[in-house]
Amino acid sequence: MSSGVLIVARLALQEALRRRVLLVVVVLTVVFGGLYAWGCSELFGDVDQFSDSSTGLDATALAGSTIVGLAMFGGLFLGVVLATFLTAGAVRGDAERGLLQPLIVRPLGRTEYLLGRFLAAAVVSALYVLLVYFGAVLVTGLIGDWWPEHPVGSAVRLAGGAVLIAALALLGSVFLSATANGILMLMAYGMGLLAGLLGAIGDAIPSPTLQHIASTASWVLPFEALYRDALRLLVQDVPGVTGAIVQLGPLGGSHDAGPLLIPWAVLYLLGVLVLAALAFARRDV
Amino acid sequence: MSTALAVAGLRKRYGRHEALRGVDLEVADGELLGLLGPNGAGKSTLTKIACGLVHPTEGSVAVARPFGYLAELFRFPGWCTADEVLLLHQRLTGSDGGGRERGDLLELVRLDDDATTRVEEMSKGMQQRLGLAQAMVGGPRLLLLDEPTSALDPGGRRTVRDLLEELRRRGVAVLLNTHLLSEVELVCDRVVIIDKGAVVAAGTPAELEGGSGVEVELAGGVRRIDGATREDVPGIVADLVAAGEQVYGVRVRRSSLEDVYLDTVADAR
Numbered sequence: 001m002s003s004g005v006l007i008v009a010r011l012a013l014q015e016a017l018r019r020r021v022l023l024v025v026v027v028l029t030v031v032f033g034g035l036y037a038w039g040c041s042e043l044f045g046d047v048d049q050f051s052d053s054s055t056g057l058d059a060t061a062l063a064g065s066t067i068v069g070l071a072m073f074g075g076l077f078l079g080v081v082l083a084t085f086l087t088a089g090a091v092r093g094d095a096e097r098g099l100l101q102p103l104i105v106r107p108l109g110r111t112e113y114l115l116g117r118f119l120a121a122a123v124v125s126a127l128y129v130l131l132v133y134f135g136a137v138l139v140t141g142l143i144g145d146w147w148p149e150h151p152v153g154s155a156v157r158l159a160g161g162a163v164l165i166a167a168l169a170l171l172g173s174v175f176l177s178a179t180a181n182g183i184l185m186l187m188a189y190g191m192g193l194l195a196g197l198l199g200a201i202g203d204a205i206p207s208p209t210l211q212h213i214a215s216t217a218s219w220v221l222p223f224e225a226l227y228r229d230a231l232r233l234l235v236q237d238v239p240g241v242t243g244a245i246v247q248l249g250p251l252g253g254s255h256d257a258g259p260l261l262i263p264w265a266v267l268y269l270l271g272v273l274v275l276a277a278l279a280f281a282r283r284d285v
Numbered sequence: 286m287s288t289a290l291a292v293a294g295l296r297k298r299y300g301r302h303e304a305l306r307g308v309d310l311e312v313a314d315g316e317l318l319g320l321l322g323p324n325g326a327g328k329s330t331l332t333k334i335a336c337g338l339v340h341p342t343e344g345s346v347a348v349a350r351p352f353g354y355l356a357e358l359f360r361f362p363g364w365c366t367a368d369e370v371l372l373l374h375q376r377l378t379g380s381d382g383g384g385r386e387r388g389d390l391l392e393l394v395r396l397d398d399d400a401t402t403r404v405e406e407m408s409k410g411m412q413q414r415l416g417l418a419q420a421m422v423g424g425p426r427l428l429l430l431d432e433p434t435s436a437l438d439p440g441g442r443r444t445v446r447d448l449l450e451e452l453r454r455r456g457v458a459v460l461l462n463t464h465l466l467s468e469v470e471l472v473c474d475r476v477v478i479i480d481k482g483a484v485v486a487a488g489t490p491a492e493l494e495g496g497s498g499v500e501v502e503l504a505g506g507v508r509r510i511d512g513a514t515r516e517d518v519p520g521i522v523a524d525l526v527a528a529g530e531q532v533y534g535v536r537v538r539r540s541s542l543e544d545v546y547l548d549t550v551a552d553a554r
Contacts, residue, residue, distance in 0.1 A: 007376050011362075018364040098360040102419060105336045105354045106377035285338040 004108040008116025009123075016086065016124065025082060029132065032078075036071060037139045043067060044144035058242040064146025065235045065246040068136055072158060072234070075132030076227055077189070079162035083125035084185040087169040089178030090117040095285045096177065104285065111277045114170060118273065121166040126159035133158055150233040157230035160265055161223035165189065167269050171276040174283060192217060192224030199228070200253030218257055222265045228255035287314050288347070289427040289458030290335060295344035297330050297482075304330045306482040307344070312427065314349070315456040317449060319469035322479040323550055328462045329357055331479070332431045335460065349458070351378060352427040353420030357435065357462075360412075363405030367396055367415050370404065371422055378423030390418040393451065395444050409436040417448060427458045434465055446472055470542045478549050486549045493545045501525060502534035509538075 016022050047059045091114075094100040104113055133155050141147045148154065165185060172181040199214025201207070218225035231254035235246040247254050290312040297305040305327045312318045322328045333339040335346055336354040361370045371387040380386060391397045394414035404412060413436045420428055434442045442465070449472045452459055463469060469476055470490050478486040478493075486493060499513040499521060510521060515537045522532055 004377070007373070011373065015362055015364065098356060098358045099362065101338060101356040102354070102359055102361070102374070102416070103377065105338060105352075106374065107351070107379070108377050282340070284340060285333070 002112055004112035005116045005119060008103070008108070008113050009119040012086065012117055012120035013124065016120075021085070022124070025078075025128065029078075029128075032074070032132070033135055033139070036067075036136060037143065040067060040139055040143040047144070057245075058238070058240070060144060060146050061238045061242050062246060064140050064144050065148070065238055067144075068140050068148060069231055069234060069246070071136030071140075072133060072154065072227070072230060075129050075136065076158050076161055078132065079125040079129035079158075080165045080185070080189050080223075082128055083121050083162050083166035084169045084182050086121035086124060087117055087166050088173055088182040088185065090114070090170055090173040091280055091283070092173055092176060093178030093181070100285060110280045114273070114277055114280055118166060118170050121170070122163045125162040125166055129158045129162045130155055148234050149237040153233040154230040157226040157233070160262075161226040161230075164223040164226070164265065164269055164272075167272040167276070171272050171279070174276055174279040188221060189223070192221040192227075195221070196224050196228050196253070196255070199255055203253060203255070214255070218255070219264065222261070222268050225255070225257045225261055226265060228253065229257050229261055232256050287349075288312065289314050289316070289349040289352075290429075290460060291345075291347040292331070292335065293345050295331065295334060295346065296342045297327070297334060297339065298342045304482050305334075305341075305344075308479065308482070308484055310477055310484065310487075312458050312460050314426065314458050315453065316475065317453055317459045317461060317473045319473035319476045320460060320462040320479060321464075321466065321469060321476060321546055326479045327482040328479055329431055330482075332429050332460065332462050336429050349426040351423050351425045352429060353422070353425035354429045355413075355416045355420045355431060355433050357431040359416055361404045361415065361419070363403065365404050366401050367391060367404070367407075367418075368400040370415060370419055374419050374422040380423040382423070386422070390421055393421070393448060394418045410438060410441045413437055414441065414444065417445065421452075421457075425457065427460070428452065429460050429462075431462045432464070433461070434463060434468065442468065466541075466543045466546055476542065478546060480550050486545070490542055494542055498538050500536045500538055501532060502536075504531045504533070 043063050044060070047063050089097075091100065104110055134151070137148060137151050168188065169181060169185045172184055176184065195214045195217030198210045199218075202210025202214060218228070232247075235243065235254050238246050288311050290310070292308055292310040295305050295308040296303065308327070308331060310318075310331070320328050320331070330339060332354075334341050335348055336352065365373070368387055368391070371390060374380075375382060375386065388397065388400070391400055394417050396411060396414055396418065399407070399411065404415070407415065413433065417430070417433055420430070434445050437445060446468055449459060449461070453472070461469065461473060473490065475489055476487065476493055477484055497514070498509055498511040499518060501508050501510070501521065503525070510517070513521060518535055518537065522535060525532055
């Protein structure tokens with residue numbers, strides 16, 4: 001990796017540190033973790049009241065997978081917010097503020113600049129999502145003695161979702177002001193979430209139309225498909241009635257997008273980055 | 286003498302508006318070229334094209350490297366200290382000047398006591414001087430300065446003037462885009478006046494100010510003797526009186542760059 005990319009990434013990370021963005025995130029995450037642990041403790045304390053043996057419901061699995069699923073949603077959402085804030089103003093926003101010009105007239109290619117910004121946002125948001133996810137898994141396991149079967153697979157997919165959002169926000173930053181781009185990214189994330197919920201309803205009813213909408217949205221916005229696939233890995237080994245319930249999920253049900261999802265997400269990421277580089281190369285600053 | 290900046294047939298169109306209409310311009314190595322023109326003349330567009338921020342619609346630009354650039358509107362991260370800003374640009378340019386280069390540059394722009402001051406604590410003028418120091422990191426062959434004195438008080442402008450003199454001494458070529466004619470007059474080797482995207486006058490300050498002379502008021506009207514100076518007045522008057530003319534008044538004309546600029550821009554409109 002070129003030194004220019006690393007210099008820009010380092011600058012972006014230094015800014016996040018010195019502006020106390022990361023400090024705020026860490027403090028709020030600790031608060032979130034504390035509340036999560038408290039919630040887990042209360043939930044697993046009452047878990048026996050959920051069912052008796054006649055229903056065949058595995059209350060521990062139901063509680064564990066549901067609360068970890070909620071933590072996955074929360075962690076990804078916060079990771080998306082972080083990725084968006086770190087990249088939303090990377091090009092047009094910084095150019096309007098006059099921060100960009102002194103950097104890109106140096107022997108630093110525009111593509112290097114973009115990759116540096118992407119690297120910083122992708123690493124921070126992906127690490128954050130991983131931290132929240134594994135923290136939630138650990139807390140849930142220690143308190144409730146419920147452990148997911150495929151923790152790494154889910155983690156990779158969640159981190160990938162945050163990385164995709166960082167790339168999309170970077171692309172948006174070439175065309176839009178920081179505020180407009182930030183709003184667009186959060187709305188796109190919301191749209192993906194909504195499509196996932198529609199898909200879950202479509203699977204439950206079942207409704208081919210809703211399933212089709214959710215499927216199309218998943219390919220257009222693959223971070224949503226990655227999230228639902230991560231949920232699938234979380235709950236796919238929960239058997240019986242419990243499995244049927246948890247697969248519907250609390251915030252978008254699990255969904256198997258098939259073996260092409262990961263290759264598609266990688267291609268999508270590369271495509272977005274290439275598009276951002278081409279658009280930035282043509283842009284007057 | 287080799288060329289630090291060569292611009293040929295440069296055109297830039299923004300939609301229907303043509304910001305530059307075929308500009309040719311050269312800055313020789315070690316030369317200080319003043320770029321003058323009214324607002325919207327195309328000066329900043331020309332400077333931005335020269336440093337690669339804006340793409341030309343037509344024409345070519347050849348720029349000596351390394352070069353430094355100070356934008357008209359720029360900002361450094363507020364959380365950075367002056368020393369950190371220069372360190373960042375040392376890394377970007379690959380300069381191995383280290384702390385000594387940073388110290389020298391801060392001293393040159395009279396910020397040597399503010400190396401650890403954060404940008405957000407600096408006045409606009411201090412930030413502009415820091416911008417100048419940043420542009421000089423890595424020992425550029427050419428400096429492209431877009432309105433470098435716009436936020437400076439008279440003391441700060443004097444600092445910039447001294448700095449330009451120092452750059453001349455070091456053999457650095459400078460394209461100075463400014464509205465301050467007095468500075469151009471004092472420090473620039475050549476001046477290019479641009480209006481409505483085209484060069485309307487070019488030359489040394491002395492060549493452009495060449496309209497000096499003596500005006501003599503005679504019975505039949507005012508007679509102008511171009512190129513004459515105050516020292517020529519007694520002889521001129523004596524000759525005219527000897528020739529039977531009645532002299533009612535004499536005025537020594539010396540056009541300043543400001544006169545030339547205003548006349549040239551007015552003619553072009």
